[in-house]
Amino acid sequence: MTLSPSQVRLLDLLFTKPVVTVADISSALGISHQPAYDLAGQFEKLEILREITGKKRYKKYLFADYLRIIERGTGQ
Numbered sequence: 001m002t003l004s005p006s007q008v009r010l011l012d013l014l015f016t017k018p019v020v021t022v023a024d025i026s027s028a029l030g031i032s033h034q035p036a037y038d039l040a041g042q043f044e045k046l047e048i049l050r051e052i053t054g055k056k057r058y059k060k061y062l063f064a065d066y067l068r069i070i071e072r073g074t075g076q
Contacts (some may be wrong), residue, residue: 006031010039011048018063019052
């Protein structure tokens with residue numbers, strides 16, 4: 001699978017900020033909200049992100065695998 005430049009930049013963001021909103025993605029990547037929402041949706045389908053609020057609006061997404069890696073590394 002080949003990643004787009006925006007997808008690579010989102011992955012980079014997730015390693016520094018494992019809980020994000022669409023507004024965070026939009027701001028960090030310098031893109032409008034709709035492409036940021038689309039990216040979040042793509043990453044959610046790939047199970048890279050998991051939506052954690054259960055809301056229709058103002059969703060937060062968790063980079064769950066990253067947190068699992070950190071927990072394993074710290075023995076928690």
